[in-house]
Amino acid sequence: MTDCAALDTGGYGRCEVGSTDTMLDTVASTPGALGYSEAAVVAGHGGADRFVKVAIDGRQPTAEGVEETNYPYWQTEFAYTYGEPPAGSVAAAFLNFLTRQSGGDILHEHGHGLCSEARNSGECRPD
DSSP states (O other): OOOGGGSOTTSOOOOOOSSHHHHHHHHHHSTTOOOOOOHHHHHTTTGGGTOOOOOBTTBOSSHHHHHHHOOSOOOOOOOOOSSSOOTTSHHHHHHHHHHSHHHHHHHHHTTOOOGGGOTTGGGGSOO
16 A cells, blocks of 8 residues: 555554655654664654664664674665776766765765775675
8 A cells, every 4th residue: 555644543554655754754643653764864854752763682773783783674775887887987986986085974974884884894795
């Protein structure tokens, strides 16, 4: 079902929304609702005042929790190319930007990190 407002409040159900912002607003306004999002995005939507972050086996859902306590529910974003991007191409420049200081600074500013910086970076490699 795509219309969260049409869910039967007397039972359980599932719905989909088109954006993380909509999902967070829907979860915050629906008693008993569950959703998942990046921790940094939740913080920007009122954080602890509107949402409860789920600890798993006492491990916290934070970047530090992933690193220090191996929080088991996290994901890695991958950038795929068809072969090695040609030197000087826009794709090569973009990947270089993401993995160098300025791109890394922007990622950190938004609560993300680089796999190359993670202690458990083996999880960052595609199968």
